[in-house]
Structures are given as C-alpha cells and as structure tokens.
Amino acid sequence: MTGQIPDIVTTAQMRALEQRAIAAGEVSGLTLMERAGEGVVKAIIAHAPEANRAVVLCGKGNNGGDGFVIARLLAARGWQVRVCALTAETLSAGQIPVGDAGENARRWLAAGQGVYPLTAEAIRDGLSEGAVLIDALLGIGQSRSPEALLAPVHTASAEFTRLTRVAVDLPTGLCSDSGRWLCDAPFRADLTVTFHAPKPCHMLAEGPEICGALEIAPLGLRPEPGIPLITGPLCNLGKSGGHKFSHGHALVLSGGSGRGGAARLAARAALRIGAGLVTLGCPRAAIPENAARLDAVMLTPVDTADDLATSLSDPRISALLLGPGLGLDARAHALVDVALRDTRPCVLDADALTLIAGDAALRAHLHAGCILTPHGGEFARLFPDLSARMRGSGGPSRIDAATEAAQELGVTLLMKGPDTVIAGPNGRCALHAALRERAVPWLATAGAGDVLAGLIAGLLARGMPGFEAAASAAYLHASAAQVFGPGLIAEDLHEAIPQVLRGLIAH
Numbered sequence: 001m002t003g004q005i006p007d008i009v010t011t012a013q014m015r016a017l018e019q020r021a022i023a024a025g026e027v028s029g030l031t032l033m034e035r036a037g038e039g040v041v042k043a044i045i046a047h048a049p050e051a052n053r054a055v056v057l058c059g060k061g062n063n064g065g066d067g068f069v070i071a072r073l074l075a076a077r078g079w080q081v082r083v084c085a086l087t088a089e090t091l092s093a094g095q096i097p098v099g100d101a102g103e104n105a106r107r108w109l110a111a112g113q114g115v116y117p118l119t120a121e122a123i124r125d126g127l128s129e130g131a132v133l134i135d136a137l138l139g140i141g142q143s144r145s146p147e148a149l150l151a152p153v154h155t156a157s158a159e160f161t162r163l164t165r166v167a168v169d170l171p172t173g174l175c176s177d178s179g180r181w182l183c184d185a186p187f188r189a190d191l192t193v194t195f196h197a198p199k200p201c202h203m204l205a206e207g208p209e210i211c212g213a214l215e216i217a218p219l220g221l222r223p224e225p226g227i228p229l230i231t232g233p234l235c236n237l238g239k240s241g242g243h244k245f246s247h248g249h250a251l252v253l254s255g256g257s258g259r260g261g262a263a264r265l266a267a268r269a270a271l272r273i274g275a276g277l278v279t280l281g282c283p284r285a286a287i288p289e290n291a292a293r294l295d296a297v298m299l300t301p302v303d304t305a306d307d308l309a310t311s312l313s314d315p316r317i318s319a320l321l322l323g324p325g326l327g328l329d330a331r332a333h334a335l336v337d338v339a340l341r342d343t344r345p346c347v348l349d350a351d352a353l354t355l356i357a358g359d360a361a362l363r364a365h366l367h368a369g370c371i372l373t374p375h376g377g378e379f380a381r382l383f384p385d386l387s388a389r390m391r392g393s394g395g396p397s398r399i400d401a402a403t404e405a406a407q408e409l410g411v412t413l414l415m416k417g418p419d420t421v422i423a424g425p426n427g428r429c430a431l432h433a434a435l436r437e438r439a440v441p442w443l444a445t446a447g448a449g450d451v452l453a454g455l456i457a458g459l460l461a462r463g464m465p466g467f468e469a470a471a472s473a474a475y476l477h478a479s480a481a482q483v484f485g486p487g488l489i490a491e492d493l494h495e496a497i498p499q500v501l502r503g504l505i506a507h
C-alpha cells in the first residue's frame, strides 16, 4: 500500500456510496463489479508475477460475483482457472440468480468454463504448488461464523506449502467493521485487495494479522470523508524563534522515591518534543533521586495538594501530566483532584486512569482539555460496560468504542495499541495504524507508554490542541521506534526523536 491512503469507511458508508453512485446514474453495479475484479487481478499479477494457475472460491453474494470476474479475467490472460462455488449445484442445473453476481456467473459459464463444488477434493485438484487461492466467499456481507464454509478450504490448502492466498475485499471469517474474527480459523491471506477505501477490519484488532499485504483498488467512486489515518504530525513541529517560555512549560507529577522512572521518561520526552521547560513535581524525599537522574528537567517538591496548587499559581505552566509512577495513594488522589479542578490541558495516564476509574467524583471534574491515554486494560476499568459490549458479536469496534467513550466523558481519548484510536469530545476520530510497513513490535516495552504520555504533554505545553497533540504524538512515538528498530528500550525513544523531527521539519 503506497501513496495517499483514503479515509477508512465503514460497511454502511461503503454501501451508501455505491448506492448513491448507482442511483445517480454515474455507474452501474455491473461496472463496479468489473472494476473490482480488474483491481484484484492487477494486484495479483504484481504480487505473484510467476503464477499462472488459480482456484477461485465463490460465495453466493457479490463477493462471489467479484470472484467470477476475477476468474474470467485471469482465464483471458491464459491462466488455468478453476471456480469452486457455493452455488455450483444450482448453476450447473442452469439456475442463474438475478443480479450482478448472477450475470458474472452466467458469463463464466457462457465462456465454456465449468463450476466445481466447494469441497476439499475439488479445491485440491485445482491447485498446485505456486498457485493462487482466491477467497471470494464472503465480503462485507458476512455477519456470522463461516466455519463450515471454510472447513474444506483449510483441508485442501493444508496440502500445499507455496500458495499465494488472496482475499477479495476482506478475508472470509472477519467482521468488516470491528476487525474481530467471526470464527476460530478464518481465511489467512498473503494479500487482501479491497475496494475504494480501507474498511475498519484492515486496520483494527485481529484483522491485520490475517489480511496480509493490503492493496486498495479504485472503483471510480467519489471520495468521502471517513476515519482518517494519521500519516504525519497534525501540527507544525518547527520552532521559529522566541525564548524558552514561548514554547510552554510542562509540569509532570511523580510518585515517591524508587518510583520516579516512569515520570522521568515522560518528562524527558516532553522536553525532547520541544516544550520550552519541563518540571517534575515529586515528594521532597524523592528530590535527591530525581536530581541524580535529571539535568535539563527541573524539579519542584510536591508533597501535598496545596503544593500543587502553589505550582499551578504560575500561569506559565501550560500543560500537566499525571499518571506514570504517580501511585494510587491519598496524595496521588489529591493531586489528580487539584489538577482536574484546574482548566489547563492535562494528560491522564496509568495510575491517574485507575484513580479516575474508581472515583465518580474525580470523573465529574474531567474537562475538554483532558487527554486520557488508556491501554486495553485501563479502558476496561474505565468503561466496563462498553468493554464488555466490544467483546460480544456485533459489538462496537475500537473506533466506535473510543468515540463513544470520549464523548461520554467529554475528553480526548487515545486508545493505545498497534491500532491507536484518537477520539475527541465532539465525535472527531482518527486512527494511527502501526501496521505492515509501519509495524513496530519492539515498541511493546516497559516505559514506552510513559514516553507517549510525555510527548503529548510536551506538544500540549507548546500550545497544540488536544486532538492534534495526541494524534501527532502517536505518529512521532511509532516513528521514533521505527528509526531505532530492534533492541529498543524506552530511553532510546528520546534519542530517536531528533532524527524523526529533522526528517519532518526538512519536509
């Protein structure tokens, strides 16, 4: 997948787009299906240039219709093609369904080609090593487990080691809108060719694991806004003059002695991303430890809520961060309480999220300047009902859940993961997908989340709005991990940020 990636569209949006274009007389369903098939064939040839044999598995809907187009176009190129269709029996009896899929089945049969049943034997006999196995069983119309449908496919394909497995639109066994599996063993693709725009399942949850490489075939439909993918910072990161106070002052609150590492990681990240000043507020007893480990980050004693209130009387403090290594004791609770009664932009991570989850009074003070950065477990603590619904069949996707949660609390919410969702208090939403060429598995390391929280706090301190700061930080965080590569530990992220910034500012 290269170049500008269109916004993600849901199943409902995709269907509406198609229907509008057809109703307006701009295009017919048959033409769209032909374009879809052409796009898949083009991608297959680029992906498997040596192949000349394919088995196309066709379902009874329009995904299957695409399969018949693909079969016809590959056969026209001289490929040896076998179609194994769910509707083999009725088609062989001359019963052609109405509609675009039926018309493409008719064209296939009219060319003198046969249709085989969807059995392990028929599939196996059509394959050989190096062949292409094309899944056109189910697309965006699937809603229940296709376990039985896939059983012969798994049996047959297990006998080969060098198949190229291609999913049309999305792999069978995947929920299009959530990216969750609909069965234990979905189709596992090396390449998925979708149409017009990515669907949530190509980016979310367990979807990417079974989609393989992703190609987007255009259908000639007009683009419409969907969920944008974050492919760069959403704000200018350069500095143009000014003194340190013109670039903001972040205050990071820390826990006691021996617990300062997480807050130090966050504070350094805030400084690295360009906050003019960063102060770490910690109990007086922890000052020597932090002083021994920090130079450019300043220190101030914060033992009590009053100490924090005194720090906040300095109007130059432009953003707060509470959570990393903060603890869950009465002091931590009191600090979160004071911070939330202030209206300055405030990042709440880690322990601060746990405190908020357990205390409705704290939640009541959340405001639009707050940015919450939960991972899956923290999200479940904050939103147990929503989280339970997400696990159910047909439940909300991570995008829907984050959007609902952000609106419910009136905050910006960054739901962490390889598929990081950023949702604003007003329904705005975006996705940062650290997937495929942007995959950074070595980011799963202790302290990486603290650095992310620090990057957000630093950008907020510089005056960036919450949504933009969170989305940009997600991008910068993954980029730093990518620059450093394998062996990364959280401290390395700071060292990689300058290289990331140089690349961005040069552009």
Ligand SMILES: NC(=O)C1=CN([C@@H]2O[C@H](COP(=O)(O)OP(=O)(O)OC[C@H]3O[C@@H](n4cnc5c(N)ncnc54)[C@H](OP(=O)(O)O)[C@@H]3O)[C@@H](O)[C@H]2O)[C@@H](O)CC1
Pocket: 014, 015, 018, 032, 033, 036, 059, 060, 061, 062, 063, 064, 065, 066, 137, 138, 139, 140, 141, 142, 143, 144, 145, 146, 147, 149, 168, 169, 170, 195, 219
């Ligand atoms: N939108 C567009 O712009 C374009 C779309 N195009 C293509 O159309 C595809 C969507 O087609 P679609 O709507 O016909 O749905 P599809 O996925 O083929 O399912 C069909 C039927 O399968 C059934 N079924 C469901 N689950 C099942 C199960 N577990 N096991 C067995 N059966 C099951 C269910 O019928 P049911 O049995 O419930 O009556 C369902 O109605 C899309 O993915 C893309 O490839 C392109 O041509 C270009 C333009």
Ligand SMILES: [K+]
Pocket: 063, 135, 136, 137, 138, 139, 167, 168, 169, 170, 171, 172
């Ligand atoms: K499919």
